[in-house]
Amino acid sequence: MRSIVVLGGGISGLTAAYTLQQKYPDASIQLFEKEPRVGGWIQTVDNDQFLFEQGPHSLRGYGKGSAALDLIQELGLESELIGASKEAATRYLYLHGKLARMPGCLTQAFTSPLFWKAIPGLLRELYTAPGTREESVYEFSKRRFGAHIANTFFDPLVSGIFAGDPQHLSMKACFPLMIEWEQQHGSIVRALFSKRKPAGAPHPLAKLIGRSGIFSFKRGLQQLVDALEKRLRGKIVHQEVKQLKFDRGGITVVLEDRKIAADEVVSALPAYTLGKLVGNTQLMNRLPFASVAVVNVGYHQAQVLPYQGFGHLIPSNQHEQVLGVIWDSSVFKEQNQPGQTRLAVVIGGMRMRDFDCHSQADFVQMALEGIHKQLNMTAKPDFISCRIAKNAIPQYFVGHADWVKEVEAYIKSLSPQLSLVGNSFYGISVNDCIVKARSLH
Numbered sequence: 158m159r160s161i162v163v164l165g166g167g168i169s170g171l172t173a174a175y176t177l178q179q180k181y182p183d184a185s186i187q188l189f190e191k192e193p194r195v196g197g198w199i200q201t202v203d204n205d206q207f208l209f210e211q212g213p214h215s216l217r218g219y220g221k222g223s224a225a226l227d228l229i230q231e232l233g234l235e236s237e238l239i240g241a242s243k244e245a246a247t248r249y250l251y252l253h254g255k256l257a258r259m260p261g262c263l264t265q266a267f268t269s270p271l272f273w274k275a276i277p278g279l280l281r282e283l284y285t286a287p288g289t290r291e292e293s294v295y296e297f298s299k300r301r302f303g304a305h306i307a308n309t310f311f312d313p314l315v316s317g318i319f320a321g322d323p324q325h326l327s328m329k330a331c332f333p334l335m336i337e338w339e340q341q342h343g344s345i346v347r348a349l350f351s352k353r354k355p356a357g358a359p360h361p362l363a364k365l366i367g368r369s370g371i372f373s374f375k376r377g378l379q380q381l382v383d384a385l386e387k388r389l390r391g392k393i394v395h396q397e398v399k400q401l402k403f404d405r406g407g408i409t410v411v412l413e414d415r416k417i418a419a420d421e422v423v424s425a426l427p428a429y430t431l432g433k434l435v436g437n438t439q440l441m442n443r444l445p446f447a448s449v450a451v452v453n454v455g456y457h458q459a460q461v462l463p464y465q466g467f468g469h470l471i472p473s474n475q476h477e478q479v480l481g482v483i484w485d486s487s488v489f490k491e492q493n494q495p496g497q498t499r500l501a502v503v504i505g506g507m508r509m510r511d512f513d514c515h516s517q518a519d520f521v522q523m524a525l526e527g528i529h530k531q532l533n534m535t536a537k538p539d540f541i542s543c544r545i546a547k548n549a550i551p552q553y554f555v556g557h558a559d560w561v562k563e564v565e566a567y568i569k570s571l572s573p574q575l576s577l578v579g580n581s582f583y584g585i586s587v588n589d590c591i592v593k594a595r596s597l598h
């Protein structure tokens with residue numbers, strides 16, 4: 158019987174094990190996860206009073222999201238899906254001591270000071286020739302739109318997704334679609350206007366999500382993890398993998414107290430862990446990771462947050478410790494108990510060089526000071542929790558694609574029976590992780 162071992166029980170490993178189980182029902186499949194729970198960075202805390210996400214908050218239903226929606230359909234989770242509220246289409250930036258609303262549509266644009274200030278950059282972009290080499294996000298956005306748009310819009314976008322530094326992150330690796338638009342349409346602005354309708358028919362579940370295109374589940378993203386875990390019952394072993402050994406017969410997976418012979422191994426581990434297991438930290442540690450603290454804050458009153466919207470992001474030139482705040486209670490209202498306010502304050506990332514010197518209490522303090530200053534919220538919270546996500550978000554620097562090729566060649570030289578999935582290599586969103594894991598065969 159074909160024996161397959163999956164390493165790591167985050168969304169990549171769970172989806173990989175589930176996909177292989179569906180494709181090869183006769184294979185023996187085992188997934189090893191070192192923690193007592195599966196899910197990796199996906200973790201919802203639901204304490205009967207407040208529901209909070211300590212990792213990812215939402216998924217997109219369009220583009221690569223259709224792979225996640227297919228999975229959700231197979232798992233029978235359709236009735237649990239919820240779409241973001243219509244208010245969540247509104248996003249804010251915190252600039253010069255106040256919140257500025259980002260224009261969500263053309264009508265809003267004309268009344269938005271942010272838009273008027275961006276016009277010279279937008280016009281310049283229309284007539285800027287496509288790039289000819291790999292650039293950082295900052296180089297790309299400054300070359301096309303000028304420094305104002307690069308610092309005001311691209312910088313916080315990068316903080317919001319990667320908790321990263323736009324001077325180092327690769328535009329091609331982080332935003333491949335924009336590079337495609339630049340090459341095909343000669344301009345991002347032109348592409349946005351010409352690509353108003355997504356290609357192909359919408360996913361059958363798209364109507365359950367609604368116009369925002371952003372979704373979660375009634376009881377949070379944990380429901381996806383729980384459903385996968387249920388399907389993999391009896392196949393998940395909570396043990397740390399210590400080493401991988403290769404010989405002509407296959408791969409030996411070394412655990413604390415035993416060894417397992419596998420015909421095939423799928424690694425869904427972070428690169429730095431896989432590097433240790435195969436004895437090549439030099440190559441694998443070339444991928445840097447950002448650490449963030451997520452501080453969840455809850456109130457039993459609805460009025461404490463004076464705004465409605467998705468949340469706000471803060472450009473690095475504003476010199477705030479907070480990267481951004483997700484206004485959870487305004488985004489997924491079905492997850493609220495009546496009259497609640499829920500926020501998630503994200504702190505740290507590549508901007509915060511002394512991240513490791515701070516305690517949970519420090520991050521809580523920074524979060525409370527941040528929401529006081531930025532949202533004018535002074536009420537005492539009824540619930541606070543802080544998760545420190547150390548080395549959580551891979552940073553795809555310029556040269557990432559070349560590094561991935563080098564890693565793939567190295568892994569192949571060890572064994573053609575070892576495959577890679579996971580956020581270190583093929584995209585950091587939950588959707589990217591699912592797409593890659595679903596492609597295994």
Ligand SMILES: Cc1cc2nc3c(=O)[nH]c(=O)nc-3n(C[C@H](O)[C@H](O)[C@H](O)COP(=O)(O)OP(=O)(O)OC[C@H]3O[C@@H](n4cnc5c(N)ncnc54)[C@H](O)[C@@H]3O)c2cc1C
Nearest residue numbers: 165167168169191197198212213214398579580585586587
């Ligand atoms: C705070 C935060 C917010 C985010 N927000 C979003 C969002 O809103 N939307 C979105 O799409 N994405 C978001 N992301 C990104 C996304 O959540 C992650 O990229 C994705 O969950 C990674 O999944 P993974 O399975 O590849 O890796 P991981 O979740 O890191 O899973 C790896 C697993 O391997 C296990 N492991 C490690 N070493 C061993 C070992 N030796 N033996 C056995 N097991 C081991 C770990 O315990 C872990 O469970 C966010 C990430 C963070 C940290």
